[in-house]
Amino acid sequence: MFKRILLAGNGKKFFVKDIEKDFHCQYGFVAAAELRKRSGTVKTNTGVSLAIVQPQFIDLYSRIKRGPQIVGQKDVGAIIAETGVGKNSIVVDAGGGSGALCMFLAHLCKKVVTYELREDFVKILEENKKSLGLKNIVIKNKDIYEGIAEKNVDLVTLDLPEPWKAIPAVEKALVSGGFLVSYSPSIPQVSDFVEAIRKSSLIWVKTKEVLERKWEFEERKIRPFTQMLGHTGFLTICRKM
Amino acid sequence: MFKRILLAGNGKKFFVKDIEKDFHCQYGFVAAAELRKRSGTVKTNTGVSLAIVQPQFIDLYSRIKRGPQIVGQKDVGAIIAETGVGKNSIVVDAGGGSGALCMFLAHLCKKVVTYELREDFVKILEENKKSLGLKNIVIKNKDIYEGIAEKNVDLVTLDLPEPWKAIPAVEKALVSGGFLVSYSPSIPQVSDFVEAIRKSSLIWVKTKEVLERKWEFEERKIRPFTQMLGHTGFLTICRKM
Amino acid sequence: MFKRILLAGNGKKFFVKDIEKDFHCQYGFVAAAELRKRSGTVKTNTGVSLAIVQPQFIDLYSRIKRGPQIVGQKDVGAIIAETGVGKNSIVVDAGGGSGALCMFLAHLCKKVVTYELREDFVKILEENKKSLGLKNIVIKNKDIYEGIAEKNVDLVTLDLPEPWKAIPAVEKALVSGGFLVSYSPSIPQVSDFVEAIRKSSLIWVKTKEVLERKWEFEERKIRPFTQMLGHTGFLTICRKM
Amino acid sequence: MFKRILLAGNGKKFFVKDIEKDFHCQYGFVAAAELRKRSGTVKTNTGVSLAIVQPQFIDLYSRIKRGPQIVGQKDVGAIIAETGVGKNSIVVDAGGGSGALCMFLAHLCKKVVTYELREDFVKILEENKKSLGLKNIVIKNKDIYEGIAEKNVDLVTLDLPEPWKAIPAVEKALVSGGFLVSYSPSIPQVSDFVEAIRKSSLIWVKTKEVLERKWEFEERKIRPFTQMLGHTGFLTICRKM
Numbered sequence: 001m002f003k004r005i006l007l008a009g010n011g012k013k014f015f016v017k018d019i020e021k022d023f024h025c026q027y028g029f030v031a032a033a034e035l036r037k038r039s040g041t042v043k044t045n046t047g048v049s050l051a052i053v054q055p056q057f058i059d060l061y062s063r064i065k066r067g068p069q070i071v072g073q074k075d076v077g078a079i080i081a082e083t084g085v086g087k088n089s090i091v092v093d094a095g096g097g098s099g100a101l102c103m104f105l106a107h108l109c110k111k112v113v114t115y116e117l118r119e120d121f122v123k124i125l126e127e128n129k130k131s132l133g134l135k136n137i138v139i140k141n142k143d144i145y146e147g148i149a150e151k152n153v154d155l156v157t158l159d160l161p162e163p164w165k166a167i168p169a170v171e172k173a174l175v176s177g178g179f180l181v182s183y184s185p186s187i188p189q190v191s192d193f194v195e196a197i198r199k200s201s202l203i204w205v206k207t208k209e210v211l212e213r214k215w216e217f218e219e220r221k222i223r224p225f226t227q228m229l230g231h232t233g234f235l236t237i238c239r240k241m
Numbered sequence: 242m243f244k245r246i247l248l249a250g251n252g253k254k255f256f257v258k259d260i261e262k263d264f265h266c267q268y269g270f271v272a273a274a275e276l277r278k279r280s281g282t283v284k285t286n287t288g289v290s291l292a293i294v295q296p297q298f299i300d301l302y303s304r305i306k307r308g309p310q311i312v313g314q315k316d317v318g319a320i321i322a323e324t325g326v327g328k329n330s331i332v333v334d335a336g337g338g339s340g341a342l343c344m345f346l347a348h349l350c351k352k353v354v355t356y357e358l359r360e361d362f363v364k365i366l367e368e369n370k371k372s373l374g375l376k377n378i379v380i381k382n383k384d385i386y387e388g389i390a391e392k393n394v395d396l397v398t399l400d401l402p403e404p405w406k407a408i409p410a411v412e413k414a415l416v417s418g419g420f421l422v423s424y425s426p427s428i429p430q431v432s433d434f435v436e437a438i439r440k441s442s443l444i445w446v447k448t449k450e451v452l453e454r455k456w457e458f459e460e461r462k463i464r465p466f467t468q469m470l471g472h473t474g475f476l477t478i479c480r481k482m
Numbered sequence: 483m484f485k486r487i488l489l490a491g492n493g494k495k496f497f498v499k500d501i502e503k504d505f506h507c508q509y510g511f512v513a514a515a516e517l518r519k520r521s522g523t524v525k526t527n528t529g530v531s532l533a534i535v536q537p538q539f540i541d542l543y544s545r546i547k548r549g550p551q552i553v554g555q556k557d558v559g560a561i562i563a564e565t566g567v568g569k570n571s572i573v574v575d576a577g578g579g580s581g582a583l584c585m586f587l588a589h590l591c592k593k594v595v596t597y598e599l600r601e602d603f604v605k606i607l608e609e610n611k612k613s614l615g616l617k618n619i620v621i622k623n624k625d626i627y628e629g630i631a632e633k634n635v636d637l638v639t640l641d642l643p644e645p646w647k648a649i650p651a652v653e654k655a656l657v658s659g660g661f662l663v664s665y666s667p668s669i670p671q672v673s674d675f676v677e678a679i680r681k682s683s684l685i686w687v688k689t690k691e692v693l694e695r696k697w698e699f700e701e702r703k704i705r706p707f708t709q710m711l712g713h714t715g716f717l718t719i720c721r722k723m
Numbered sequence: 724m725f726k727r728i729l730l731a732g733n734g735k736k737f738f739v740k741d742i743e744k745d746f747h748c749q750y751g752f753v754a755a756a757e758l759r760k761r762s763g764t765v766k767t768n769t770g771v772s773l774a775i776v777q778p779q780f781i782d783l784y785s786r787i788k789r790g791p792q793i794v795g796q797k798d799v800g801a802i803i804a805e806t807g808v809g810k811n812s813i814v815v816d817a818g819g820g821s822g823a824l825c826m827f828l829a830h831l832c833k834k835v836v837t838y839e840l841r842e843d844f845v846k847i848l849e850e851n852k853k854s855l856g857l858k859n860i861v862i863k864n865k866d867i868y869e870g871i872a873e874k875n876v877d878l879v880t881l882d883l884p885e886p887w888k889a890i891p892a893v894e895k896a897l898v899s900g901g902f903l904v905s906y907s908p909s910i911p912q913v914s915d916f917v918e919a920i921r922k923s924s925l926i927w928v929k930t931k932e933v934l935e936r937k938w939e940f941e942e943r944k945i946r947p948f949t950q951m952l953g954h955t956g957f958l959t960i961c962r963k964m
Contacts, residue, residue, distance in 0.1 A: 077322030230951025471710025
């Protein structure tokens, strides 16, 4: 887990893991004694000033290991806003690979249990959990299609190729009023999932996609950026009622 | 605060405040003893079955009093995802009127202090706080432009017509690494705000808008809905570094 | 066909069909002699000034009879821009109902032949053709699935529930290098159509949707409009190569 | 101007300028006699089959010289759809650099007069005009801010850094009912232009942006493409009434 961020005037960032020893970078080194500061500025031995900041969750989060495809931050935000999970919520997660969604939810909720079949992903999950200092994540090297041991779960999140296979397990695990959110990149997956939900005891609330548009503000150059992320995935929100 | 939701087969919802006495609705009444159930079904005296659910935060949240213009859920989600505030965060909020954003953040964070000049809005804030059962909101009938008493704040959120006037107060209140997010519906406001940020000690991280597209799934009628919310506001994210 | 538009100061428009006789409106009447002007202003007998304009194609087009669902102007523009049809192009069209697309293309191209099975739509097509003064439209009360009599066609446009049924006829009708554009509101239709194209001698070029966002400019109120048309249809562009 | 396109089975395209002599490519050469075909297939001397197609306007258009920033096809389509210009329309264009918009409009309209101050762009315009075989374009090496010689113009299109400076000239040039469309990438330009229009004799009709979303259809991989063009420019449509 990173303990400090050092910022040069040109925007360059250095992440410091160990504040018990001097930190070396292209501008020389910063003495360990200086690294204990949580804010303000420090000087390298060559006289360069660097801003020092104690990293926030979001800084550490931006540095976790990621698999080829993760649930992006805009979609994580939508899941939280749609379901209203919070400090007392119990969440079950599956298929998230490196666990970007799982980690973010653990930061906000009481407990997250994540089901992951692949052992290489289990290792990444363990690493990410450790580097974020999250103690409330339980990683199970199990197949969620075969059942969810937890009961009275407030939210189940799925990022799976065949999410409909998890519905029977989810039906039993969710508390009354609890949510199921499935993330899928393609329409036929969503369509099959919505159909399966309609045959289940759960209710289909909505399917949506979230688009994010960033803007440039440089004097009179005020306009959306030319490049835009055109698509990540569709979020399907269901509920036990 | 609502204690139960009753759901008829046709999707109709009834919100029950008092479970100590019988609840009357168009299908007859449900006896108080039945209302104590947290899930399953109850029957009215006329024999109609209703599902009974203990409301989750998001249900109560959907019923709070709202002013003419609030920060919508998609934007609330984006603020949380961009800043990573969580259980230990201290938030200061201003200008949110009825407090939709303030309430959501209080649900997730340690404490929210909200500055609101208008007394009519202070009353609505008090009501909403009560109906959501949130104890960690401090409502101040004060002008945030004149200063923020809190220190080491992790996030300040502004929904103000002249957000640049709050920058000096925010600079002092934020912890190193802390965030300022301003929500504005129009470009000239955003432009003036970004310019003021550039003259301040804060860093402009990004300005973005979030678009949400809902989809229909009815057999082969799989397509985005015809009507779409085309715009709410721009989110400008800044940071103390 | 309308011959003149009269514009009141408040933006109110009156469409004049007959300039051989006086035109009566809520502001009195305008004498026939005055209506012969093609621009400038005219006065009613009560002394009200009205701007007089000779209608352009787009004004007449905005007044044609429309069925429940037509190919909107943004999609018409995309079809023209993608295919580059022009003064010498021969177009075959089917399923357009009231013919909004057919009329626009006839305005630009050499000739449009439109296939329409329903007799009520044939009548509307005749009316619209007449009111726009377009002489280069041939309306056939025939089923395009059964064949296209025209050869060396530059563009075929389809707005049909089962567009794949027209592919064999289109393959024979198109000139080498010619285009087929199919407009469908739902994904499964598009998907089935793309699959059928891949089994045909035609090439799938692209499938796209066009979104249009209108902006408000009122002093500092500079922002996208709140309401937006979220979806009309998908355009699938194919080519004979 | 290209006379033929040769297509290999792998999608590779070769553009042939001269059909009077053999054409050499990586698959050997195609004899001149064969190149006179307008469709079907030809064989190279090494026995490779290539489809032969007579290029359509859109093929030639895709190969014209382009400056750093041009009005893209989606915006060209929107201009045509909004204004309804056609075979009889007279258009004046300015600031288009390499003339992508000017060329497309000339393909559809009676005549386009384009004002271009920079001599290097005038040369590119001449080349593009020639390679597209368009005879109805008049290129004037003049400043449109100083006046438009044409009268009764149906459409003026501007792609200029200070489009408001052209308004007095446009007011005189447009026919009653005629259109002015200005293309600008940034909001402050649009804002200043709309304000100037409001002080002129022209009417502001609308300002809009056009977004295009392309879709992937590969078996069950049916979804929007990840990359999307997030922004080109804003179109402001005005009219003389």
